Amino acid sequence: MLDMDKQINFAKMGKWAGWTVAGIMAFGFLMSIFQTVELGYTKVYQNTFTGTKAVFHGPDWFISPPIIGKEREYKDDTTVAFSADPADL
Numbered sequence: 001m002l003d004m005d006k007q008i009n010f011a012k013m014g015k016w017a018g019w020t021v022a023g024i025m026a027f028g029f030l031m032s033i034f035q036t037v038e039l040g041y042t043k044v045y046q047n048t049f050t051g052t053k054a055v056f057h058g059p060d061w062f063i064s065p066p067i068i069g070k071e072r073e074y075k076d077d078t079t080v081a082f083s084a085d086p087a088d089l
Contacts, residue, residue: 035071036061044072 037043037058045054045062047069056062057076064071 029066032066033063034061035064037073040076042074042076044074046070046072 035043035045037056037060039058041058043056043058043062045056045064046052049068054062
């Protein structure tokens with residue numbers, strides 16, 4: 001009888017351990033799909049299944065499932081010109 005109680009307890013512990021590991025993995029997956037774009041950067045996201053592209057300018061956030069798409073990050077450049085003649089601008 002004692003061995004049967006131990007087996008039942010181990011099965012219960014294994015069940016809780018399995019749910020705990022599954023919860024941690026699900027949390028990690030959910031946190032990996034939220035992407036942010038910092039100020040001064042632009043990200044181009046391309047979905048490899050549909051071929052569609054989306055451009056995000058910072059600061060911004062978007063959802064991108066891992067492995068499905070490709071991201072490229074570019075630094076924004078700002079050009080400032082100083083001139084006395086307005087025609088030069």
